[in-house]
Amino acid sequence: MSIKMGTGDLAKYPFLNEAGEYLRQSGFGWDELDRPDTKDIIERAAERVRIAAAGNVYEKLDRYETEILTFIVTLIMVKSIGLEPVLRKYALAEARRAEKFLTDDLKKQSDAQKRALFSKIFEDLFGLKIDVTEDGRLFKVKVTDYLMRSSHFHEQEWKMINRLVQGGQVFLDADETVRLVRNELSVLITSRVRAMNLPTLPQSIKQKVEELRTELAPRYEYRTYAVTDYPPCVKHALEVMARGENLPHSARLMLATYMLAIGKPIDEIVEMFKNAPDFNERITRYQVEHLAGSKGSRTKYSVPSCEKLRTENLCFATAECNGIINPVQFGRKKRK
Ligand code: SF4
Numbered sequence: 001m002s003i004k005m006g007t008g009d010l011a012k013y014p015f016l017n018e019a020g021e022y023l024r025q026s027g028f029g030w031d032e033l034d035r036p037d038t039k040d041i042i043e044r045a046a047e048r049v050r051i052a053a054a055g056n057v058y059e060k061l062d063r064y065e066t067e068i069l070t071f072i073v074t075l076i077m078v079k080s081i082g083l084e085p086v087l088r089k090y091a092l093a094e095a096r097r098a099e100k101f102l103t104d105d106l107k108k109q110s111d112a113q114k115r116a117l118f119s120k121i122f123e124d125l126f127g128l129k130i131d132v133t134e135d136g137r138l139f140k141v142k143v144t145d146y147l148m149r150s151s152h153f154h155e156q157e158w159k160m161i162n163r164l165v166q167g168g169q170v171f172l173d174a175d176e177t178v179r180l181v182r183n184e185l186s187v188l189i190t191s192r193v194r195a196m197n198l199p200t201l202p203q204s205i206k207q208k209v210e211e212l213r214t215e216l217a218p219r220y221e222y223r224t225y226a227v228t229d230y231p232p233c234v235k236h237a238l239e240v241m242a243r244g245e246n247l248p249h250s251a252r253l254m255l256a257t258y259m260l261a262i263g264k265p266i267d268e269i270v271e272m273f274k275n276a277p278d279f280n281e282r283i284t285r286y287q288v289e290h291l292a293g294s295k296g297s298r299t300k301y302s303v304p305s306c307e308k309l310r311t312e313n314l315c316f317a318t319a320e321c322n323g324i325i326n327p328v329q330f331g332r333k334k335r336k
Contacts, residue, residue: 052093231330
């Protein structure tokens, strides 16, 4: 079936190559963004960046062409702002936005054209071939593709033994199919921004980028300082998280209790776990609040000692750790 993308599809999935092609065909040029009638696009793009930086998802989809352009402008803004935490939050927020649309659209089983479109999206972007069952209710992926992506999921339902498998294919519903590529969506958007060559920016974007940088940078300045100052065990856990890899339960406990001990707000701690392959915001928030003593047993958990972390293979001591018995002591002498 030949697949025709409408502007509505491109507004929902603006990271597809077809969106760039659409803009080229429409003869769009960057200078146009200095015209007063395109002010709305710059404002929407800035709003989209701000919403992402606050850990939320931009939901507008009322004007398709505007949203395609808005997405491209946000990529440029995020690249120009040049703050790594903003890029990560933005990529995650865009992935969550696309994930919502993908799930909704995959559920429209009666629409064969839509199903063909999604097969194309999954194959083009993630190299994941999905087939649809005859009745259109379920999706099928190859066992090897399934295992490669689901091996980090902890929930029982992802274990092969609990799946319906036939003819070398695993059967999934719409939510599960999208869940399989959640991490890849965020990685895809991050790498798009990293690989971008910035055009000469119109004055309107330059001004907005300055405004956003001034607004967002203070939020992350302390973080930059703190990251270099975290003890090696914590740094290691954050690096594993940043790669979207699975962190053992004991390391998650160490990371959360350490962040609580240094006074990091619960929202920010929850945010740190967002890259985890099995991330569930509600459960993570409950667990962090539980460790903080504000839920469940009301006992505040302390940071495990260096000795305990050593026995759990979570210690990555450097010379700077010399003499400390708990990660919270790390760097204290240095700061005096
Ligand atoms: S010595 Fe303590 S602070 Fe240093 S890496 Fe090991 S566990 Fe962390």
